[in-house]
Amino acid sequence: MEQFEITNQVRKYIQTPIWLSLCLVGAIPVLYVTAGKKAAYVGIVLLAVYLVITAVLYRFQRVRLANELVSFAAQYGQVQHRLIQELVLPYALLDLRGGVLWMNDEFAGIAGKDLNFHKNIAAIFPEITNAKLPGRDPRTEVTVVKGENTYRAAMQKLVMKELIDMENGDQDPEKNSVIAIYLFDETELSELIEDRDNNRIVCGMLCLDNYEEALESVDELRKSLLLALIERKINKYFTDVDGICRKTEKDKYFFIIRKKALEDLEAKKFSILEDVKTVNVGNEISMTISIGIAFGSHYFIQNAEAARGAIELALGRGGDQVVVKEGYNTRYFGGKTESVEKYTRVKARVKAHALKEIISSKNEVFIMGHKIPDVDALGAAVGIYRCSRTIDKPAAIVMDNPPDSIRPMVEGFKSNPDYGEHMFISTREARERINSGTVVVVVDTNKPNYTECEDLLRRTNAIVVLDHHRQGREVIQNAVLSYIEPYASSACEMVAEVVQYFDEALKIRPLEADAMYAGIMVDTSNFLTRTGVRTFEAAAYLRRNGADVTRIRKMFRDNMEDIQAKSRAIAEAEIFADCFAISECKSDGLKSPTVVAAQTANELLSVVGVKASFVLTDYNQMIYISARAIDEINVQLIMERLGGGGHLNIAGAQLPDTTMAEAMALLKKTILQMQEEGDI
Incomplete structure (x- = not known):
């Protein structure tokens, strides 16, 4: 017959008569001393009778008692199992990989599976992936949806001690663990939360x-x-x-x-x-x-x-x-259409007067454009420099290493005794000199990480921004004056208008007029794109102040290496999706590959059927993208997807830590995605 181990509490209960018998045996001598022999003999007889009865009962009732205990335990286990099986709370056990070991009736009803289902839990609830199962964190929760109901699946890792093999010494809890999963119906709660969220007030x-x-x-x-x-x-x-x-x-x-x-x-x-x-x-x-x-x-x-x-x-x-x-x-x-040009100059006059007040209240003026500055950034900076010097305020243009495309013009200012070396300062010197009395004027960009020295923006409370690019997510914060006009052809056009209202005594010098006129020419592709009435009025003003087109043209002629690189890029251009020209401009041997890339993008627009062109170049461990369009495609939206910006028909982006092949693939993927979404 199978031996059943009786618990300690029951064992103590059964052994009580034995311990009582021993106590009675110890009481016989006490009776003999205190009550005499007769009392002791009577006690012995009664003790003998008690021991016989106890022995008989212990001999014949022990097995019956054990059977009763086992029967009760079996019935109790069945009741407990039935309660768990029929529990209203959906409950299941999983292995550590998510395989279903067991589930109760309620869980099986929700899952739509029978009780013999033993596949992965993800087959029932795709939201419960292996990554969301309890791991280092023994408790996790996942929101799952089944049919029209939403459930909160609470999972907990349990170590089953009875599964541990004591004989073999296998004490690894990971090998002897299961995952208990409970489902809580939160459909009504989710509906209330969704309804509350849908009815939130939005103002505009x-x-x-x-x-x-x-x-x-x-x-x-x-x-x-x-x-x-x-x-x-x-x-x-x-x-x-x-x-x-x-x-x-x-x-x-x-x-x-x-x-x-x-x-x-x-x-x-x-x-x-x-x-x-x-x-x-x-x-x-x-x-x-x-x-x-x-x-x-x-x-x-x-x-x-x-x-x-x-x-x-x-x-x-x-x-x-x-x-x-x-x-x-x-x-x-x-934002798919071109900005409408404002014919009135009232805003330019107001901004010019505000700029004069700000500069007049400060001790020094620092002017900077974007990294790898072009002639538009240089010309606009020169215009602001002339404004500051007109009212006797010290001014300097912050620029570390001017690219070769503008180096001749920069050297022309430095060699001129009217300006000297101190007209341009390095970013290191600017950091050392800047103080609370310095105003920083940013031209030709409105993104802080695009500026020549972003650190300067954090070291002063007086910041002025003049730019013609459309704003994006990242803008220069806390500017005391912000003049951003996307309809303007260039920053030089905006500054040319500002200087006319800045001060009656202001007189643009021929070399300064050359720089500003060149900025307008470059950004408008020789007055072919993004030109308006005010563009030609600004150009006429600069011409009246000594701008020489012939001198400018000689200064910005291309060298043979640039022309050859441009020709190769055009010859190797790919027509993508029927209307997009995409090419790579090799930077080897080029002094200003980004400028050549921009010129190549402009040339590709002359091809019949091309609505937009993109030219990529690898320069200084960065992929630069120059994007151009005529009027049908908004390249600014495309470049914004890549972290850049610009205008509807002139835009660009910079991709760090990216290879040329990855950049090409990303650009094509972005174009196709935006076409599918109807954004271009």
């Missing part, structure tokens, strides 16, 4: 970009009709998504919508951008709008301020687009 601002220009292009009788139709479209657009829109100024609106409505508008790429352009009552210029939206903060005031920053960013990027700010994340929609 809408601005009519070219309000004045569009009204001027239509006769007086139809102006009110144009505005009425535009306002009707805007109000209907937000009313259709259960939003509220109110006009705050003649060309500005404030609106409130739900977050769910915002997702619907984003899915349709904010169709209002194109709908507004269809309104035509005889106006020669279509009205365009910009929208700034913000949410993510628990405070409405902070969201409203963020929305104001979003609309400013949209306008700074050229308008005709939507900027959505969700906390620290920013998304862009639209």
